[in-house]
Amino acid sequence: MTIAEQIRQIAENARKASHRMARLSSGAKNDLLLAMATTLELGTPGLIAENAKDLEAGAAKGLSAAMLDRLMLDDQRIKGMADALREVAALPDPVGEVTKMWKRPNDLMVGKMRIPLGVIGIVYEARPNVTADAAALCLKAGNAVILRGGSEAIHSNRAIAALLQGEMTKAGIPAEALAVIPFTEREGVLEMLKQEDLIDLIIPRGGESLIRFVVEHSKIPVIKHYKGVCHLLVDASADFAMAEKIIINAKTQRPGVCNSLETLLIHKDAAPQFVPQIAAALSNLKVELRGDEIFREHAPQAKVATEQDWHEEFLDLILACRVVGSLDEAIDHINTYGSLHTEAIVTSDYANAQRFIREVNSSCVLVNASTRFADGNQLGLGAEIGISTTKLHSFGPMGLEDLTTTKFIVYGDGQVRC
Amino acid sequence: MTIAEQIRQIAENARKASHRMARLSSGAKNDLLLAMATTLELGTPGLIAENAKDLEAGAAKGLSAAMLDRLMLDDQRIKGMADALREVAALPDPVGEVTKMWKRPNDLMVGKMRIPLGVIGIVYEARPNVTADAAALCLKAGNAVILRGGSEAIHSNRAIAALLQGEMTKAGIPAEALAVIPFTEREGVLEMLKQEDLIDLIIPRGGESLIRFVVEHSKIPVIKHYKGVCHLLVDASADFAMAEKIIINAKTQRPGVCNSLETLLIHKDAAPQFVPQIAAALSNLKVELRGDEIFREHAPQAKVATEQDWHEEFLDLILACRVVGSLDEAIDHINTYGSLHTEAIVTSDYANAQRFIREVNSSCVLVNASTRFADGNQLGLGAEIGISTTKLHSFGPMGLEDLTTTKFIVYGDGQVRC
Structure with missing residues (x-):
């Protein structure tokens, strides 16, 4: 069989299996996930032996030390995978939930019930733990899943x-219902992305180039997120000690991730006192500041921010800083340069807090809290399958519910339409 | 400017205007829709004069009488458009609704709030009333809208x-925020479908060929529905009088629409009594029956059903009929041949009703009611912007809520991540 024929068959079998998955009870799915966790732990020696082949091939291919580290499995990481499966087992099952129900004038009872999406394709890169994590979430939500990991793993x-x-x-x-594309040719991904009648959703997990490749070639809906240019506005009325603590957390706790702070906006009335304070604190922590003119008047150590800096996801200890004249100007800046990911305000003003919450339409909007909370686990979704900065289907961190859709259910007693 | 440049500018302006739309109060939006209704009624003579140009051009081009009728505007139809705008004004505003909110262990309050999608593109065919209907729904949900109607209109x-x-x-x-593509070249649609950074969603409204054209060329998510092959299962325990009444309604009340019945499944234990009864009733109403072997044993007037008949959306007074051995066999038939649109069961058995509701994952699943209720108005959504038989974002009839998404909102008091 050609690669195209094999992929077609995998997808057809997954579609067929998805009907069985959809009917499984929560108990059966949880038992399965717990058994999978145990088998991973018991299978540790075999997994480490297979992983050694990938590490050897990777070293021969000249993969970087960082890449090889991401690829590596040891006792602790396998235990981590098993524990993640147990956590998914402990989450409530979204399937079958009736999210609302109402009565029509003709006494029909109409409701919306959560059902699985069907077949989900995951395209990912080096880290092998995604194989277990993504499979567990898709299966728990009653879906079949087709996994296409990186050739290195x-x-x-x-x-x-x-x-x-x-x-x-x-x-x-x-x-x-848990298929792995068995070969590493790129043709395998391309064929997978053509199965629009059999696969309901593609989730790419990896860097921007992987995501762009998948979006470019997919006939199937893709849930994606390219980058996070997250903003924080220090309002005139902000508690400056709180603002400093939150900014330091948002910028420095883990600068390489998408929910870290990239642009700081400061209300002009707060600037004379707060800019020197935050500039000193951040400079102490080795954060490079790039400011507009007014910011630099109060913080001469800052470099000059260029137009490009407002667009930039630095993923590093660099922060673009701008003084704004009003809340409206801050929102305009976010609408112009933002990535719809996550924005925060620090304020003591009730009306400004409410306006920021209502009027900033990024996927996560916070008052008086760090942008680093824009994460499925931190927001209370349980495990996270990904994050979406496009608005269709899901917007923001995605949990189990986002791997379902809803159907209309109607209970009648003989009604016909006039 | 080239067509491409003009479309780009329209989309850029719509995107900019969408930020203003998103902030409008419900009152301002409702006042606008009511004013629009009045202006349509007052503008009737002018509308009829412009419509006459389309009718004349259509007649010269040799459009069919049915097409010309769909195109035609008169006092009553303009009044109908105005009333539809008033109905949309009367619907609750979905924007700003907090669909749920919960507290995290660190006291963060996390919620999900409905927000507009942004910019919605509608591609449609002859009927000019879609211009007002679709615009009203998109604007009410706080979106900007770009309309591309048929060249005939x-x-x-x-x-x-x-x-x-x-x-x-x-x-x-x-x-x-309410843009109309001002020219009729196909290039206009194609350029519109490329504006993935400016348009959030495309909804095609029209026949299957229009929808396939849009899906084929769009870089933007498309909400679509190709066809409705709707099934009804008469269970062994069904009240046969109720079943007959529902089947006649589902098949004959308006056979040319997507939620009309196309395939009738009958439990084998019901067949000896019910097949002769329903076959006689439907034959009296000039419905052509195409049955499998067992069905035809009890209804010799039926033609032989071919494999293709199980796939067919007849949109006519034709019904495919099959006798099944069990509920499982019926569900397998629906999974194999269905279009995920609408399925119904007529039964007196509690367990079978619940199994059908749970296990049939089409967009609308009914017990003891006509498939003709699979409609936004009938289900209580208010007006309907379209119907989706793909599962991403929306599944089934779509109302105002489906023109929104949700963002995460977080109220904190200084929380940072550890």
């Missing part, structure tokens, strides 16, 4: 999937 | 839009 991914599939077979659940 | 569409835009200007609302 192919032995590890296959070994993990084989253990998980073994537990499915033991439980009488079709293992085709 | 260009004068009518422009005249309707001009009246509506006039009311926006009077109210101080940017008229760019």
Whole structure:
């Protein structure tokens, strides 16, 4: 069979298996996830042996030390994968939830019930733990899943999937509901992205170039997020000690991630007192400041911010800083340069807090809290399957519910339409 | 300017105007819609004059009488458009609704708030009333809208839009939030479908070929529905009088629409008594029956159903009929041949009703009611912007809420992440 034929068959089998997945009880799904966790732990020696093949091939190919570290599995990381499966088992099952129900004038009872999406394709890069994490979330939400990991991790991914599939077979659940694309040619991804009649959703997990490649070639809806240019506005009425604490957390706690702070906006009335304070604190922490003219009047150590700096996701200890004349000017800045990811305000003013919450339409909007909370776990979704900065279907961090849709259910007693 | 440049500018202006739309109060939006309704009624003579140009051009081009009728505006139809605007004004505003809110262990209050999608593109065919209907729904949900109607209706569409835009200007609302593509070349649609950074959603309204054209060429998410192959299962325990009444309604009340019945499934234990009864009733109403072997044993007047008949959306007084051995066999048939649109069961058995509701994952699933209720108005959504048989974002009839998304809102008092 050609690659195209094999991919077609995998997708057809996954579609068929998805009907079985959709009918599984919560108990059966949870038992499966717990059994999968145990089998991963028991299979540690085998997983480490397969992982060694990937590490060897990666070293021979000259992968960077950072890449090799992301690829590496050891006892602790395998234990981590198993624990993540147990956490997914502990989450409430979204399938079957009736999110609302109402009565029509003709006595029809109409409701909306959560159901699985069907078949979900995940395209990801080096880290092999995604194989277990993503599979667990998709299966728990009653879906079938087709995984296409990076070629560097192919032995590890296959070994993990084989253990998980073994537990499915033991439980009488079709293992085709957890498919791994078995070859590493790029043609495999391209063929997968064509199966619009069999795959309901594609989630790419990885860097911007992977995501752009998937969006470019997919006939299937893609949930994506390119970058996070997150803003924080220090209002005139802000508690400056609170603002300093939140800005330092948002910028420095983990600068390389998408919900870290990239642009600081400061109300002009706060600037004379607060700019020197925050500039000193951030400079002490080795954060490079790039400010507009007014910011630099109060913080001469700052470099000159260029137009490009307002667009930039630095992912590093660099912060663009601008003084704004009003809340409206701040919102205009965010609308012009933002990425719809996450924005925060620090304020003591009730009306400004409410306006910021209402009028800033990024996927996560915070008052008096760090942008670093824009994360599925931190917001209370349980595990996170990804984050979306496009507005269709999901917007922001995505949990189990985002792997479902709703159907209309109607209970009648003989009604016909006039 | 080239067509491409003009479309780009329209989309840029709409995007800018969408920020203003998103901040409008419900009162301002409702006042606008009511003013638009009045201006359409007052503008009737002008609309009819512009419509006459389309009718004349259509007749010269040899459009069918049915097409010309769909194109035609008269006093009553203009009154109908105005009343539809008033109905949209009367609907609750989805924007700003907090759909849920919860407290985290660190006392952060986290919620989800409905916000507009942003800019919505509507691509539609002959009927000029879509110009007013679709604009009203998009604007009410706080969006900007770009309309691209059929070339046959260009004068009518422009005249309707001009009246509506006039009311926006009077109210101080940017008229760019209601844009009409001003030329009829196909290039206009193609350019519109490329503006993925400016337009959030495309909704095609029209026949399958229009929808396929849009899906084929769009870089923007498309909400679509190709066809409705709706099924009804008569369970062994069904009240046969109720079943007959519902089947006749579902098949014959309006056979040319997507929620009419196309395939009838009958439990084998019901077949000896019910097949002769329903076959006689439907034959009396001039419905052509195409049955499987067992069905035809009890209804010799039925033609032989072919494999293709199970896939068919007849949109006519034709019904495919099959006798099934069990509820599972019925569900398998629906999974194999269905279009995920609408399915119904007629039963007196509690467990079978609940299983059908849970296990059939089409966009609308009914017990003891006609498939004809799968409609936004009938289900209680108010007006309907369209219907989706793909599961992303919306599934089934779509109302105002489906023209919004949700963002996360977070109220803190200084929390940072550890």
